[in-house]
Amino acid sequence: GETNDGLEKLSVKEIGSKNLDVVAEFEKSGLKNAANFVVIGHVDHGKSTLMGRLLYDLNVVDKRSIDRLQREADTIGKSSFALAWVMDQTSEERNRGVTVDIAMNHFETSKTRFTILDAPGHQDFVPNMIAGASQADFAVLVIDAGTNSFESGLKGQTKEHALLVRSLGVQRLVVAVNKMDAANWLSERFEEIKQQMSAFLTNAGFHNKNVAFIPCSGLTGDNVARSVPQGTAPWYDGPTLVSALEAAEPAARALTAPLRITIADIFRGGIVHPLSISGRLEAGTLQVGDVVHAAPAGELARVSGLEVDDEAVDWAVAGQIATVHLSDIDGAQHLRLGDVLCSPQHPVPTVTKFTAKILSFEHVLPMQVSVLRGRVDAAGHVEALVATLDKSSGAVVKRKPKIVQPGAVARVRIRLDKGIPLEDGARVVLRVEGKTVAAGLVEVVDEVKKKAT
Ligand code: GDP
Numbered sequence: 428g429e430t431n432d433g434l435e436k437l438s439v440k441e442i443g444s445k446n447l448d449v450v451a452e453f454e455k456s457g458l459k460n461a462a463n464f465v466v467i468g469h470v471d472h473g474k475s476t477l478m479g480r481l482l483y484d485l486n487v488v489d490k491r492s493i494d495r496l497q498r499e500a501d502t503i504g505k506s507s508f509a510l511a512w513v514m515d516q517t518s519e520e521r522n523r524g525v526t527v528d529i530a531m532n533h534f535e536t537s538k539t540r541f542t543i544l545d546a547p548g549h550q551d552f553v554p555n556m557i558a559g560a561s562q563a564d565f566a567v568l569v570i571d572a573g574t575n576s577f578e579s580g581l582k583g584q585t586k587e588h589a590l591l592v593r594s595l596g597v598q599r600l601v602v603a604v605n606k607m608d609a610a611n612w613l614s615e616r617f618e619e620i621k622q623q624m625s626a627f628l629t630n631a632g633f634h635n636k637n638v639a640f641i642p643c644s645g646l647t648g649d650n651v652a653r654s655v656p657q658g659t660a661p662w663y664d665g666p667t668l669v670s671a672l673e674a675a676e677p678a679a680r681a682l683t684a685p686l687r688i689t690i691a692d693i694f695r696g697g698i699v700h701p702l703s704i705s706g707r708l709e710a711g712t713l714q715v716g717d718v719v720h721a722a723p724a725g726e727l728a729r730v731s732g733l734e735v736d737d738e739a740v741d742w743a744v745a746g747q748i749a750t751v752h753l754s755d756i757d758g759a760q761h762l763r764l765g766d767v768l769c770s771p772q773h774p775v776p777t778v779t780k781f782t783a784k785i786l787s788f789e790h791v792l793p794m795q796v797s798v799l800r801g802r803v804d805a806a807g808h809v810e811a812l813v814a815t816l817d818k819s820s821g822a823v824v825k826r827k828p829k830i831v832q833p834g835a836v837a838r839v840r841i842r843l844d845k846g847i848p849l850e851d852g853a854r855v856v857l858r859v860e861g862k863t864v865a866a867g868l869v870e871v872v873d874e875v876k877k878k879a880t
Pocket of ligand 1: 471645647
């Protein structure tokens with residue numbers, strides 16, 4: 428067929444592949460301790476400040492830069508903003524002026540190399556959070572411990588974000604109970620928040636052992652990278668935020684499964700590399716010289732170069748976020764955000780119909796929805812409510828319900844206007860007019876029938 432001819436054409440070229448046993452290379456590389464995380468939480472609860480503090484205290488940002496940011500912040504009378512600007516600053520420099528949708532910041536402790544996935548300055552935070560969370564090993568949920576702030580966050584985005592990341596497959600959560608300085612480091616306040624959130628998170632499907640609560644202050648830096656000063660919180664003898672991050676180990680890597688990279692960013696028009704993409708390897712391995720299949724375009728491409736953490740590398744493995752330089756691709760203009768690079772032997776099917784097991788946040792009934800998967804936002808509709816399910820056992824409670832109540836788990840049938848690359852086990856979010864109504868797991872996909880040519 429056409430696909431194989433293309434593959435042969437590509438394989439006769441001089442390619443400079445080192446033909447590495449990537450799994451073996453990875454085993455001996457000592458790269459195991461690397462983790463990606465997203466930062467979520469209600470607006471103003473201190474996400475940017477906390478991450479700025481982390482980067483500053485771990486010496487990712489030099490003193491001169493922070494001094495400059497501090498002077499700028501002082502000039503406009505917002506001294507406390509300096510730390511929050513660190514995140515934007517470092518990612519901007521890193522990307523040399525290229526606009527990206529998902530900004531990445533890296534930092535390292537003696538144990539682990541971390542990547543913070545951040546969606547900077549977007550009006551609607553949720554689609555970008557979904558894109559970020561799809562690439563994350565775990566999430567950091569930032570909660571403002573200040574009077575009334577925690578409570579208003581609960582009505583706001585605190586719960587929505589936690590539910591969303593859980594629905595997207597994130598199992599581990601580090602809850603930063605932030606702004607403890609504003610709560611006078613009161614143990615009662617910390618315990619109150621911990622109790623309320625624990626109950627909610629358990630109900631949302633997080634296991635207790637996978638959730639850590641860490642009191643801290645991004646503004647002062649107490650219990651972020653260093654412990655609380657003596658006397659400030661004598662009741663607390665747990666880890667710092669950084670230690671808690673190190674303890675949140677990344678999920679198992681699907682090294683031997685077929686390659687899957689969902690395209691999170693596309694860079695075109697570079698002089699050395701005319702076409703590059705970046706994204707997380709969800710499964711499999713990749714090396715320079717490999718041929719990949721781009722779905723749904725159905726095009727083959729050669730991997731002419733790879734970068735991980737801004738360094739040129741020979742290979743990349745599941746769990747890493749890589750920049751992939753592509754050559755020999757026809758119809759490169761057809762590549763879009765959310766497309767999937769995959770193994771030519773096992774490409775991802777393009778589907779228009781599927782069943783999903785969802786957790787509903789709002790009422791769900793047969794209706795028009797946007798289906799979000801990674802960066803893809805596809806129009807479609809809920810065609811049928813198959814059954815409501817028991818939350819813990821997954822057993823059928825009621826067949827063909829008329830409506831699914833908020834908080835209930837259900838199996839629904841979805842049809843898309845246009846096919847997207849999708850397979851069993853993918854995580855999708857359903858939204859209506861910018862509001863999240865449900866999220867869940869793709870169970871069965873029906874491949875679009877190949878057009879007869
Ligand atoms: P984001 O919207 O979640 O990213 O929140 P920001 O990091 O922009 O912080 C929102 C506001 O809270 C700013 O005025 C910060 O200076 C303030 N803030 C952030 N962290 C702390 C903290 O640990 N203690 C106190 N007292 N204020 C903080």
